[in-house]
Amino acid sequence: MAEEKKRSDSRMRSFVLILLCLAQCCCLSDAILDPIDFLALQAIRKSLEDLPGSNFFASWDFTGDPCNFAGVLCDSDRVVALNLGDPRAGSPGLVGRINPAIGKLSALTEFTIVPGRVFGALPQTLFQLKNLRFLAISRNFISGTLPANLGEIRSLRTLDLSFNQLTGEIPRSIGTITELSNVILCHNRLTGTVPMFPYRSLNRLDLKHNNLTGHLIPDSLPPSLQYLSLSWNRLNGPVFRLLSRLNQLNYLDLSLNQFTGTIPTRIFSFPIVNLQLQRNLFTGPVLPAAQVAIPTVDLSYNRLSGPISPMFSTVQNLYLNNNHFTGEVPNSLVDRLLAANIQTLYLQHNFLTGIEINPTAEIPLSSSLCLQYNCMVPPIQTLCPEKAGNQKTRPTEQCGEWRG
Numbered sequence: 001m002a003e004e005k006k007r008s009d010s011r012m013r014s015f016v017l018i019l020l021c022l023a024q025c026c027c028l029s030d031a032i033l034d035p036i037d038f039l040a041l042q043a044i045r046k047s048l049e050d051l052p053g054s055n056f057f058a059s060w061d062f063t064g065d066p067c068n069f070a071g072v073l074c075d076s077d078r079v080v081a082l083n084l085g086d087p088r089a090g091s092p093g094l095v096g097r098i099n100p101a102i103g104k105l106s107a108l109t110e111f112t113i114v115p116g117r118v119f120g121a122l123p124q125t126l127f128q129l130k131n132l133r134f135l136a137i138s139r140n141f142i143s144g145t146l147p148a149n150l151g152e153i154r155s156l157r158t159l160d161l162s163f164n165q166l167t168g169e170i171p172r173s174i175g176t177i178t179e180l181s182n183v184i185l186c187h188n189r190l191t192g193t194v195p196m197f198p199y200r201s202l203n204r205l206d207l208k209h210n211n212l213t214g215h216l217i218p219d220s221l222p223p224s225l226q227y228l229s230l231s232w233n234r235l236n237g238p239v240f241r242l243l244s245r246l247n248q249l250n251y252l253d254l255s256l257n258q259f260t261g262t263i264p265t266r267i268f269s270f271p272i273v274n275l276q277l278q279r280n281l282f283t284g285p286v287l288p289a290a291q292v293a294i295p296t297v298d299l300s301y302n303r304l305s306g307p308i309s310p311m312f313s314t315v316q317n318l319y320l321n322n323n324h325f326t327g328e329v330p331n332s333l334v335d336r337l338l339a340a341n342i343q344t345l346y347l348q349h350n351f352l353t354g355i356e357i358n359p360t361a362e363i364p365l366s367s368s369l370c371l372q373y374n375c376m377v378p379p380i381q382t383l384c385p386e387k388a389g390n391q392k393t394r395p396t397e398q399c400g401e402w403r404g
Contacts, residue, residue, distance in 0.1 A: 033065070033078075033079070034077045036106075037078055037104065037105055038062075039104070040102065040104035041062075041066050041079065041105075042062060043099045043101035044082075044084075044102060045060055048084065048095070048096035048098075049096050050094060050095075051116055051117060052092060053091075053092040054085070054093060054094065056071070056085050056091075057070075058070075066079075071084050071085070078106075078107035079107065081108070081110040082105065082111050082112075083110065084112065084113045085114030085116060093114050093117065093140075094117070096118060097119060098137075100124070101125075102125060103123065103124075103125025103126060103128050106130075107131060108131065109131050109134065110132075110133060110135075111129075111136075113140060116139075118140040118142065119141040119142065120141075120142070121143055121144030121145075122137075122142060122161075124147060127152065133157045133179075134156075134157060134158045135153075135158065135159050136158065137164070138161065140163075141164065142161060142165065143164070144168075145167055145168030146161075146168065146170060146171050149173060150173050150174050151176040155179060157179050157180060158184075159183050159185070162184045162188070162206070164187075165188065166188040166189060167188075167190065168191065169191055170194070174195055174197075180197070180199065180202060181201050181203050182203060183207075186207060186229065190207070191210070191211045192213070192214070193215075194214070194216060194220065196217060196219075196221075197222060199222060200222045201222075202221070202222050202225055203225065204226065205228050206227065206228075206229045207230050208229045208233070209231070209232040213236070218241035218242045219242075219245070225248060225249060226248050226251070227250065227251045228252050228254075231253045231254060231255040232255070233257055234258060235258065236258040236259060236260065236281075237259065237260060238259070238260055238262075240262055240263075244266050247270055249267075249270050249271070250271050250272055251272065251274050252272055253274070255298070256278075257280055258281055260280075260283070261282065261283065261284075262283060263282050263284070263286055265288060268290075268294065268297075273295055273296070276298050277298065277302070279300070282304055283302070283303045283305070284304065284305065285306030286299065286304055286309065287311075288312070289311075292314055292315050295315065295316045295317065296315070298319040299319065299320055300319040300321045300322050300323070302322075302323050303323065303324055305323070306327075307325065308327065308329060308330055308352070312330075313330065313333045314336070316341070316344075317342075317343050318342065319346045320347055323349075324350065326353065328353060329347060329355040329356075333345060334355065334357050337363070337367055337369060343368065345367070345370075346370045347369075347370060347371055348370045348371060348374070349372075349374075350373075352371070352376060353374070353376055353399075355371065355378075357380055358380075359379050361380060363382055368383070370388055372388055373389065373392070375394050377393050
């Protein structure tokens with residue numbers, strides 16, 4: 001009898017353990033995903049489809065755990081990252097709209113969509129995600145405007161909405177986001193002026209290929225900036241004071257605007273690897289204080305004048321064409337060109353009066369030199385770009401004004 005009771009107690013203990021395990025599993029099942037997030041993911045899925053050749057949504061079977069879906073990252077029972085589409089280069093991407101239910105994922109810190117054909121306006125609910133730190137929806141067909149309350153996403157660090165069809169102005173409130181590090185809004189149809197970014201968190205600002213206008217306020221950008229591209233806009237006015245402050249720049253492209261005034265000498269000592277200031281209205285001489293260590297310098301199509309500084313002889317690709325430079329080409333540039341240390345030296349369409357180079361000298365195959373349409377007969381025939389035209393020498397009556 002005692003033995004039977006002992007077996008009965010043992011069976012009871014086993015049964016209780018099984019119940020406890022089942023209860024624990026049930027609890028874990030409840031913790032897999034918050035119901036609000038679950039419904040939000042369902043709505044987002046219904047609004048987007050794979051383009052032909054894409055199988056991104058193949059794992060999105062809502063009979064299973066959504067935290068195991070492709071592109072979904074959870075922390076406990078909440079979705080914290082949503083990366084939609086196959087991130088491999090050349091993948092077909094997605095098509096459809098972004099469902100407003102995205103705003104229900106209140107714990108979301110990261111939201112990305114790979115290049116594809118996602119269209120329509122960004123839902124207002126997206127900008128109510130207070131924890132969002134990374135927002136990147138590039139190379140799609142997003143349209144509409146950026147909301148005025150963009151600055152309410154206080155945690156935002158990276159905003160990349162490049163290569164879309166956004167219109168309207170960049171909200172002033174974007175400059176109030178203290179943690180913002182990267183703003184990439186290039187290749188859209190944005191208008192208005194460049195907002196002020198007073199906080200030193202900003203490292204990258206890329207607004208090229210838009211329809212921005214107006215002046216740049218001297219203290220509108222922080223000295224922390226390392227990458228600045230504003231090309232292909234209609235910005236104007238002087239930038240001397242602004243550029244003088246940005247001594248951490250390693251890339252600068254202000255090309256194809258209407259900027260005026262002189263280029264600050266200090267900029268040639270900054271750690272820049274690519275300096276693009278072409279096709280503006282810059283004037284005055286350009287006289288760096290020391291040897292320029294920037295690999296590529298493009299100052300073409302401006303109104304720069306005076307002699308060409310020998311300090312440019314250490315530049316690998318130097319574009320000074322279509323300006324008002326005068327005098328003789330420095331011998332140091334010629335020497336380094338013949339030694340194949342300069343790959344590109346474009347000096348055409350200036351008012352230069354001479355260059356010391358042997359007519360029989362052979363330009364290295366890795367180097368390019370163009371001298372035509374100056375106030376001299378080029379002593380050596382070289383292959384120039386087609387835009388340089390066929391006229392070898394500038395008319396004498398034009399040279400008299402600039403000679404000396």
